[in-house]
Amino acid sequence: MKPFEKCLVCGGDIENKRVEKILRGGGHTVALKVWAEVCLHCGERLYSEEVVKPFEKIRDKLRKQEFTHFTGIGQSFTVKDWPDKAIQTSA
Numbered sequence: 001m002k003p004f005e006k007c008l009v010c011g012g013d014i015e016n017k018r019v020e021k022i023l024r025g026g027g028h029t030v031a032l033k034v035w036a037e038v039c040l041h042c043g044e045r046l047y048s049e050e051v052v053k054p055f056e057k058i059r060d061k062l063r064k065q066e067f068t069h070f071t072g073i074g075q076s077f078t079v080k081d082w083p084d085k086a087i088q089t090s091a
Contacts, residue, residue, distance in 0.1 A: 004037045004046045012041030019045060023055055025062030029076055032058075 007014055014037040023030045037046040061067070079087060 007039035007042060007044050008046060009044045010039060010042045012039045014039050014046065021047075021055075023058050023062070025059035026065060028062040028065070030058055030062060030070060031073075 004014055006012065016035060017038045018033055019036045019038065021032055021034050021036075023032070034047065034051050036051065037048075038044070039046075061069075
């Protein structure tokens with residue numbers, strides 16, 4: 001039996017898919033592939049408890065800058081003082 005039979009948001013049909021999940025912590029970001037039930041109508045992702053449990057451990061490692069089990073794949077940036085007013089650079 002699947003953890004979810006229908007989407008909890010819209011009631012649509014769901015399908016088990018491999019998706020990319022982005023986790024952030026301490027200004028750092030990790031991208032990982034996980035299984036999720038994905039709504040075929042609205043796109044909502046529903047994760048099993050087994051998948052969700054490691055998320056906080058990963059975020060904690062990022063906050064503590066403990067990068068074991070992680071591989072660098074590039075750099076991330078934020079926008080600062082962008083001249084075009086359509087781009088919001090401060091909250």
